[in-house]
Amino acid sequence: MRRQTRERGLCELYQQDPEVADELIFGRKAHADRRGFLRGAGLAAMGAVVGAAIPFHRNMPSGLIPAALAEETDGFTIAGKDGLRVLNDRPVNAETPAHLLDDDVTPIARHFVRNNGIAPTDIGAEGWTLKIDGLVGQPMELTIAELRERFEVVRYALQLECGGNGRAAFNPPASGNQWTVGAIANSEWTGVRLRDVLNAAGVKPEAIYTAHYGADQHLSGDPAKDAVSRGMPMWKAMDPHTLIAFEQNGQPIHRMNGAPLRIVAPGWPGSTSQKWLTRIQLRDQVHDGQKMGPRSYRTPRYPVAPGEEVPDSAFQIIESMPVKSLITYPKSGHTLPVDHRSLEVRGHAWAGDEQVTQMHVTTDFGATWQKAELESPPNRYSWQRWRAQLRFPAKGYYEIWARATDNKGRMQPFTVAWNPKGYLNNAMHRIAVRVEV
Amino acid sequence: MAVRRHFLAAGLLAGLGGALAAGVGWSAPAAAQSDAYGGLPEGENRVLVFALCSGCHSVKLVMQQGMTRAKWDATLDWMVEQQGMPELDAQTESEVLDYLAEHFNTDHRPGGGPQGAGGAGGLSPYNSMQPMTPTE
Numbered sequence: 211m212r213r214q215t216r217e218r219g220l221c222e223l224y225q226q227d228p229e230v231a232d233e234l235i236f237g238r239k240a241h242a243d244r245r246g247f248l249r250g251a252g253l254a255a256m257g258a259v260v261g262a263a264i265p266f267h268r269n270m271p272s273g274l275i276p277a278a279l280a281e282e283t284d285g286f287t288i289a290g291k292d293g294l295r296v297l298n299d300r301p302v303n304a305e306t307p308a309h310l311l312d313d314d315v316t317p318i319a320r321h322f323v324r325n326n327g328i329a330p331t332d333i334g335a336e337g338w339t340l341k342i343d344g345l346v347g348q349p350m351e352l353t354i355a356e357l358r359e360r361f362e363v364v365r366y367a368l369q370l371e372c373g374g375n376g377r378a379a380f381n382p383p384a385s386g387n388q389w390t391v392g393a394i395a396n397s398e399w400t401g402v403r404l405r406d407v408l409n410a411a412g413v414k415p416e417a418i419y420t421a422h423y424g425a426d427q428h429l430s431g432d433p434a435k436d437a438v439s440r441g442m443p444m445w446k447a448m449d450p451h452t453l454i455a456f457e458q459n460g461q462p463i464h465r466m467n468g469a470p471l472r473i474v475a476p477g478w479p480g481s482t483s484q485k486w487l488t489r490i491q492l493r494d495q496v497h498d499g500q501k502m503g504p505r506s507y508r509t510p511r512y513p514v515a516p517g518e519e520v521p522d523s524a525f526q527i528i529e530s531m532p533v534k535s536l537i538t539y540p541k542s543g544h545t546l547p548v549d550h551r552s553l554e555v556r557g558h559a560w561a562g563d564e565q566v567t568q569m570h571v572t573t574d575f576g577a578t579w580q581k582a583e584l585e586s587p588p589n590r591y592s593w594q595r596w597r598a599q600l601r602f603p604a605k606g607y608y609e610i611w612a613r614a615t616d617n618k619g620r621m622q623p624f625t626v627a628w629n630p631k632g633y634l635n636n637a638m639h640r641i642a643v644r645v646e647v
Numbered sequence: 648m649a650v651r652r653h654f655l656a657a658g659l660l661a662g663l664g665g666a667l668a669a670g671v672g673w674s675a676p677a678a679a680q681s682d683a684y685g686g687l688p689e690g691e692n693r694v695l696v697f698a699l700c701s702g703c704h705s706v707k708l709v710m711q712q713g714m715t716r717a718k719w720d721a722t723l724d725w726m727v728e729q730q731g732m733p734e735l736d737a738q739t740e741s742e743v744l745d746y747l748a749e750h751f752n753t754d755h756r757p758g759g760g761p762q763g764a765g766g767a768g769g770l771s772p773y774n775s776m777q778p779m780t781p782t783e
Binding site: 388 | 701703704705707708711712713714715718722730731732753755756769770771
């Protein structure tokens with residue numbers, strides 16, 4: 211009862227005037243920049259209500275509670291993105307429904323967004339610099355113009371997938387954003403090879419791992435913390451398709467996709483591909499930055515039972531993503547017009563560092579399989595187009611399931627092996643189709 | 648700043664609608680109700696949970712989860728140890744866990760769970776496997 215009263219009081223007071231409410235309820239006066247607590251006024255009171263000290267109180271905007279109260283994530287849209295399902299607005303995370311991923315090259319507006327922290331606002335390419343340091347012969351600091359001038363500029367279609375894509379299917383649930391199938395994209399990225407830049411700096415023989423840093427801010431507001439800082443072994447960094455990219459589909463990179471400069475390490479969990487890139491350091495150990503562990507972007511070394519407790523020491527870093535595919539046409543729920551019994555279904559398939567060699571579809575829940583036509587990728591690490599003509603024997607409800615096989619003979623499973631953080635769900639995608647007559 | 652003002656304005660309207668409705672005995676509009684505290688379900692300790700969590704991230708992240716009380720506890724520990732969250736006193740932590748474990752336990756599946764092919768974006772059904780009971 212007491213809490214009910216407090217809840218109503220807060221709402222009403224903040225509706226009238228948030229800063230007055232701050233002062234009335236907590237005795238808070240903000241600094242001139244409308245943040246923090248002037249001479250500590252109200253800090254103790256607010257701390258008492260939230261039951262804790264507020265270490266980053268200097269950053270806390272005045273009127274925070276009502277501003278956040280009015281959070282309307284349903285109405286929240288991301289400028290320059292179209293049709294994405296927003297999972298979270300702070301940090302911003304949004305995925306693309308499968309039927310909006312039909313293009314061979316994913317339009318910027320349809321590229322998913324996965325942020326660990328708060329995206330920087332000052333993202334002008336002019337004056338942006340990239341530092342290369344650590345175990346190199348000659349540390350460098352390069353502008354984007356210098357990257358373009360000094361190194362060969364290449365453009366590839368490259369698949370990027372979030373390591374947690376498909377997490378929503380895990381049971382017991384795995385913590386994190388509940389991605390379904392849409393945290394995958396295949397835009398064309400223009401940039402220079404990371405390998406060329408590292409070679410120019412001179413890679414010392416002790417270097418075994420990269421460490422990436424970006425300009426995004428940790429959610430807590432603590433400037434000493436990185437939002438995410440991951441890395442990769444040197445062999446992946448030296449792959450000719452691992453880029454330092456400055457254009458997406460020939461355009462400036464979208465702010466939420468890492469403008470003006472990012473790594474694209476295709477086929478690996480997206481977090482390897484640091485956005486808003488400012489620094490690459492070479493190290494003589496596996497990088498231990500934010501989200502490198504103990505569980506982030508890691509899975510158990512051995513199969514575990516659903517819900518099983520797994521010790522931190524049993525987790526290993528995810529490298530290549532597994533073989534996977536999507537049905538991008540038709541949209542699930544499609545009904546064939548009367549007198550139509552056949553349908554072209556199509557989509558994309560990809561396999562992390564590997565290539566997809568076969569594609570099959572079924573309309574009878576896996577009793578029989580039909581081989582689909584599969585195109586070669588335009589370049590290594592691009593997803594591959596597949597299509598199949600289906601004929602339906604009779605009126606009714608059908609599900610189409612699609613299954614890719616990679617060059618090592620590994621197929622997509624019906625269901626994924628459970629793991630505590632809900633990574634690497636490459637189970638088959640499925641859609642529903644109805645045949646009228 | 649512009650973004651915050653926009654949210655604030657929207658919230659004022661939604662909140663005011665609710666207040667007016669309550670004042671004259673109408674039932675409050677559904678939108679106004681569900682938007683309060685970022686959409687967190689009503690219940691004891693809702694304000695506390697909202698205030699603590701939304702200091703760093705949207706409660707939309709909270710509402711996507713389904714975890715046991717022990718997992719929630721471990722998650723709070725992780726946020727304190729690694730993500731800069733202030734440490735809670737025992738009483739507050741217990742109240743927060745009460746709310747989270749009541750409303751967002753493992754049976755809470757906003758994005759997943761067994762669904763038809765039209766649901767959850769076409770995810771294959773996870774077959775609700777439970778660890779097998781060892782035979783005697």
